[in-house]
Amino acid sequence: MTEASVSVWQLRWRRLARDRVALGALSVLVLLYGLCFSAAWIEVWLDVTGVDTDLMSRFDPIDARHWLGSDEAGRDEFTRILRGGQISLSIGLFAAIGSSFVGTVIGATAGYFRGRVDMVLMRFTDFMLAMPALPVLIILAAIDLTKLGFSQDFVRSGAAGYWRIVLIVTLLGWTTVARLVRAATLSLVEREFVLAARAQGASSLRILWVHVLPNAVTPIIVATTLRMGSVILTESALSFLGVGIQPPSTSWGSMLTNAQELMASNPLLAVYPGAAILMAVIAINFVGDGLQSAFDPRADPH
Amino acid sequence: MGRFLLGRITGAGIVLLLKSFVIFALIGLMPGDPLDLMMNANPETTPEQMAHLRAMYGVDLPITQRYWTWLVAALQGDFGYSRIQHRPVLDIIIPALGNTLILTGAAFVLSTTLAVTLGTIAALKRGTWIDRIINLFAFAGISVPSFWLGLLMIYLFAVRLGWLPAGGMPRPEQGFGGMLAHLVMPVMTLVIVETGGLARYARAAMIEVLSQDYIRTARAKGLTDRRMLVRHALRNALIPVLTLVALQLGGLFSGAALTEAMFAWRGMGRLILEAILGNDYNLALVCLMFVTATILIANICADIAYTWLDPRISLGKRRR
Amino acid sequence: MHTVCGMTALLETTNLTVSFGDRAGWFRPAREVLAVRSASIALQAGEVLAVVGESGSGKTTLARALLGLVPIAAGEIRYDGCDTATMTAPQALAMRRSVQMVFQDPFGSLDPRLPVGAIIAEPLDIHGIGSPASRRARVAELLGLVGLAADAAGRYPHQFSGGQRQRIAFARALAPSPRVIIADEPLSALDVSIQSQMLNMAAELRARLGLAYLIISHDLAAVHHIADRVATMYLGRIVEVADVDELFTRPAHPYTAALLAAVPRIGAGKWMPGAALGGDIPSPLAPPTGCAFHPRCPAASSLCATATPEMRAIRAGHDVACHHPLGTA
Numbered sequence: 032m033t034e035a036s037v038s039v040w041q042l043r044w045r046r047l048a049r050d051r052v053a054l055g056a057l058s059v060l061v062l063l064y065g066l067c068f069s070a071a072w073i074e075v076w077l078d079v080t081g082v083d084t085d086l087m088s089r090f091d092p093i094d095a096r097h098w099l100g101s102d103e104a105g106r107d108e109f110t111r112i113l114r115g116g117q118i119s120l121s122i123g124l125f126a127a128i129g130s131s132f133v134g135t136v137i138g139a140t141a142g143y144f145r146g147r148v149d150m151v152l153m154r155f156t157d158f159m160l161a162m163p164a165l166p167v168l169i170i171l172a173a174i175d176l177t178k179l180g181f182s183q184d185f186v187r188s189g190a191a192g193y194w195r196i197v198l199i200v201t202l203l204g205w206t207t208v209a210r211l212v213r214a215a216t217l218s219l220v221e222r223e224f225v226l227a228a229r230a231q232g233a234s235s236l237r238i239l240w241v242h243v244l245p246n247a248v249t250p251i252i253v254a255t256t257l258r259m260g261s262v263i264l265t266e267s268a269l270s271f272l273g274v275g276i277q278p279p280s281t282s283w284g285s286m287l288t289n290a291q292e293l294m295a296s297n298p299l300l301a302v303y304p305g306a307a308i309l310m311a312v313i314a315i316n317f318v319g320d321g322l323q324s325a326f327d328p329r330a331d332p333h
Numbered sequence: 334m335g336r337f338l339l340g341r342i343t344g345a346g347i348v349l350l351l352k353s354f355v356i357f358a359l360i361g362l363m364p365g366d367p368l369d370l371m372m373n374a375n376p377e378t379t380p381e382q383m384a385h386l387r388a389m390y391g392v393d394l395p396i397t398q399r400y401w402t403w404l405v406a407a408l409q410g411d412f413g414y415s416r417i418q419h420r421p422v423l424d425i426i427i428p429a430l431g432n433t434l435i436l437t438g439a440a441f442v443l444s445t446t447l448a449v450t451l452g453t454i455a456a457l458k459r460g461t462w463i464d465r466i467i468n469l470f471a472f473a474g475i476s477v478p479s480f481w482l483g484l485l486m487i488y489l490f491a492v493r494l495g496w497l498p499a500g501g502m503p504r505p506e507q508g509f510g511g512m513l514a515h516l517v518m519p520v521m522t523l524v525i526v527e528t529g530g531l532a533r534y535a536r537a538a539m540i541e542v543l544s545q546d547y548i549r550t551a552r553a554k555g556l557t558d559r560r561m562l563v564r565h566a567l568r569n570a571l572i573p574v575l576t577l578v579a580l581q582l583g584g585l586f587s588g589a590a591l592t593e594a595m596f597a598w599r600g601m602g603r604l605i606l607e608a609i610l611g612n613d614y615n616l617a618l619v620c621l622m623f624v625t626a627t628i629l630i631a632n633i634c635a636d637i638a639y640t641w642l643d644p645r646i647s648l649g650k651r652r653r
Numbered sequence: 654m655h656t657v658c659g660m661t662a663l664l665e666t667t668n669l670t671v672s673f674g675d676r677a678g679w680f681r682p683a684r685e686v687l688a689v690r691s692a693s694i695a696l697q698a699g700e701v702l703a704v705v706g707e708s709g710s711g712k713t714t715l716a717r718a719l720l721g722l723v724p725i726a727a728g729e730i731r732y733d734g735c736d737t738a739t740m741t742a743p744q745a746l747a748m749r750r751s752v753q754m755v756f757q758d759p760f761g762s763l764d765p766r767l768p769v770g771a772i773i774a775e776p777l778d779i780h781g782i783g784s785p786a787s788r789r790a791r792v793a794e795l796l797g798l799v800g801l802a803a804d805a806a807g808r809y810p811h812q813f814s815g816g817q818r819q820r821i822a823f824a825r826a827l828a829p830s831p832r833v834i835i836a837d838e839p840l841s842a843l844d845v846s847i848q849s850q851m852l853n854m855a856a857e858l859r860a861r862l863g864l865a866y867l868i869i870s871h872d873l874a875a876v877h878h879i880a881d882r883v884a885t886m887y888l889g890r891i892v893e894v895a896d897v898d899e900l901f902t903r904p905a906h907p908y909t910a911a912l913l914a915a916v917p918r919i920g921a922g923k924w925m926p927g928a929a930l931g932g933d934i935p936s937p938l939a940p941p942t943g944c945a946f947h948p949r950c951p952a953a954s955s956l957c958a959t960a961t962p963e964m965r966a967i968r969a970g971h972d973v974a975c976h977h978p979l980g981t982a
């Protein structure tokens with residue numbers, strides 16, 4: 032096949048593949064996700080546990096079984112980090128996708144219908160943007176769900192705690208995507224291929240779904256990636272403050288809460304989870320940055 | 334100008350009002366309202382007593398009515414009492430506001446200066462290793478959890494080396510030196526976290542300005558006074574940076590909340606966290622209102638500064 | 654005069670007016686651009702009608718109004734004698750199906766994210782014509798009709814040249830078997846050599862499929878080649894309509910004459926006013942009073958500045974809006 036028959040995505044992938052930093056970051060990220068979600072097998076293989084307490088082996092030093100030693104309750108620190116990562120990384124993924132979804136719906140609606148709809152939605156976006164994010168997140172995280180009619184059992188369950196975090200981070204995180212998608216939609220609906228569809232009598236839904244969103248996918252992907260990083264940071268802060276992931280579940284942030292008290296005697300226990308967060312978020316940000324330049328239309332042939 | 338300001342202030346007032354209602358409603362959904370707490374303290378409370386208490390506290394009224402009562406009092410300057418500290422909330426908030434201003438003000442000035450400097454250097458040395466190193470630091474700053482950074486600093490500088498106090502406020506007799514010693518770590522934390530994104534933004538703005546026609550023309554004409562050029566470009570690049578800074582004040586504040594909590598700095602952020610986590614409703618609510626008002630005022634100031642810096646824009650035209 | 658659905662022209666406008674404007678803001682009055690003013694044109698079945706005029710004269714707006722892409726402020730549009738404003742939904746759908754558009758910019762009118770097959774099949778999808786298999790067959794047939802290989806269906810717009818893209822756009826317009834194709838400067842983005850290929854293709858398809866064309870063009874040579882009738886537009890108004898040979902040999906409106914004067918190959922007539930078209934087209938926000946052309950018109954009298962000339966027939970099939978039409982005095 033000739034150069035002319037290469038699709039947009041192939042071109043983009045080639046540009047990304049030439050970006051060594053982004054590719055390195057992507058590998059780190061894939062490895063991190065892979066390791067975390069194989070935690071159960073690694074535990075079997077090393078014959079350790081990151082879940083059950085073992086008071087006989089508290090603060091074990093680093094050795095062939097305990098790659099990072101063990102913590103104050105005798106749990107293996109390495110596999111515990113991996114298990115914490117399962118929660119932190121998957122919340123990052125889900126909440127980022129969730130925010131992008133909400134932001135895309137709101138941004139596309141505002142940009143497509145314009146006028147009054149646009150004005151109302153954008154004022155709402157400004158309103159959300161000016162929220163002091165962390166305090167509001169804490170309030171949302173602390174809301175007593177039984178007052179909203181949920182059952183006690185549900186509220187106490189680990190799943191409720193997990194999805195509550197995903198939900199609230201989603202609810203406060205969609206503004207950037209909404210603005211990007213709105214801007215893209217505003218310019219796309221003026222393009223002639225959209226007029227061509229409208230002249231046929233295509234429905235708004237069809238125009239948005241077939242013509243607008245596929246053409247706005249670039250900023251959405253980049254923003255979703257970058258959002259993943261900030262979600263992981265937010266979740267860790269909430270868990271660190273004790274309003275995020277609750278024991279017995281664990282995330283990198285909640286591991287730091289415990290480690291803080293043991294700082295003087297066992298500083299390393301506070302180093303590992305934070306380093307894991309830093310590694311994941313920095314990799315995500317480098318990938319997002321790489322995607323951004325690989326997708327830059329100014330580099331496209333047309 | 335007057336009209337523009339009036340419009341902006343009215344808008345901000347409406348946002349503030351809306352926000353106070355949303356936060357009021359949300360806080361009402363938090364666990365442990367005064368009655369829950371009383372019940373826990375005295376399990377023998379009878380249902381009749383409960384009903385009586387509910388009526389007394391007005392908890393059985395609809396949310397809009399309770400909000401109205403609160404609002405009317407607040408507008409008359411009566412912001413109520415803190416449940417935990419048993420003092421009028423204003424007495425608590427004002428010193429905290431001062432402390433926060435000291436901390437975030439210092440961090441703000443330092444990080445903006447640093448970001449613009451680094452961004453300018455990176456833009457001028459675009460593509461070199463200097464650019465790459467600055468970029469790496471910027472990314473590290475964006476990606477590090479601030480509370481973890483604070484934790485590591487406390488361990489290193491306070492626990493291990495003993496150079497700095499681990500946290501808390503300086504006592505009056507410690508003077509300026511004491512203030513500085515207590516400020517170093519929280520300010521450093523904030524600066525590291527805030528500078529990265531801003532520096533990348535400043536770099537992009539600078540590159541944009543440097544590639545604009547008049548600058549290229551000036552260069553082509555042999556205007557080689559680098560300092561003149563940089564000063565000129567800087568003035569133009571500052572505009573978007575400033576706007577971003579103002580828009581991110583909410584973010585800066587969130588960052589400060591965690592940092593204040595880490596270093597036991599008695600500012601608004603820490604106060605809010607304590608109030609929320611300790612079910613001190615009224616205090617939390619009033620604090621959040623103060624913070625939101627500050628953010629809104631800062632945004633208006635940014636708009637004015639924006640116009641002042643860029644003569645091409647007249648007040649009244651919105652961004653976007 | 655209200656027409657019931659019945660036999661008249663295929664596509665027709667009466668006193669069509671399109672206005673763009675923003676509503677009054679807090680600090681400024683509303684602004685209004687009358688992009689099309691009281692324009693009446695009629696396209697007969699199987700006919701080629703060309704609309705010519707300078708940039709900004711409202712040609713694109715007229716075309717878009719015909720397709721229902723911009724709201725109309727006054728006047729009416731009739732398809733097959735039926736007023737579009739009072740059409741039933743099935744009638745409107747039938748019209749959308751039968752009146753197709755080819756846009757000016759072959760890079761902008763094709764969705765870069767869709768393969769060519771999907772682009773051409775879009776009208777079929779929207780109107781629910783045929784099964785997926787029959788649509789694929791139709792796409793292959795259409796590609797052959799416009800002279801593209803059948804494997805083009807699986808490729809993307811950016812893999813084609815400008816001329817090929819315009820063929821794709823043409824194939825899309827042909828897909829639902831329309832009766833009218835409205836083409837807004839379909840050639841202006843193409844190389845000259847490709848323009849003549851496209852013209853030949855359009856002429857051939859017209860003969861084969863019995864299409865009517867409404868062609869908007871700057872290119873008077875091409876218009877002369879393909880059109881049956883020509884309408885001249887100036888500042889939103891139709892100022893002259895005539896058969897193509899009549900208009901090119903005996904233009905009656907000074908503006909048409911000036912346009913023709915700019916085309917040396919054709920405008921060698923002796924009747925040409927000495928002055929070429931000077932000055933710029935006035936702002937449509939504040940059009941001149943009377944005949945909008947009077948500040949630039951070599952034949953203008955004091956009447957022209959105050960009274961707006963109405964369209965009237967000076968010969969059979971030759972209408973003009975001018976107080977002092979050329980070649981009649």
Ligand SMILES: Nc1ncnc2c1ncn2[C@@H]1O[C@H](COP(=O)(O)OP(=O)(O)OP(=O)(O)O)[C@@H](O)[C@H]1O
Nearest residue numbers: 673674686688707708709710711712713714715937
């Ligand atoms: N969406 C719009 N909003 C406001 N004004 C418009 C809009 N579209 C067109 N106009 C104005 O209407 C007038 C007619 O424009 P139109 O595009 O129809 O001219 P045209 O004859 O097609 O010009 P060209 O040859 O440059 O394509 C112009 O003054 C233009 O500025």
Ligand code: SF4
Nearest residue numbers: 944947950957975976
């Ligand atoms: S009406 Fe008068 S100004 Fe207008 S075109 Fe005719 S002669 Fe010229």
Ligand SMILES: [Mg+2]
Nearest residue numbers: 712713714837
């Ligand atoms: Mg046009």
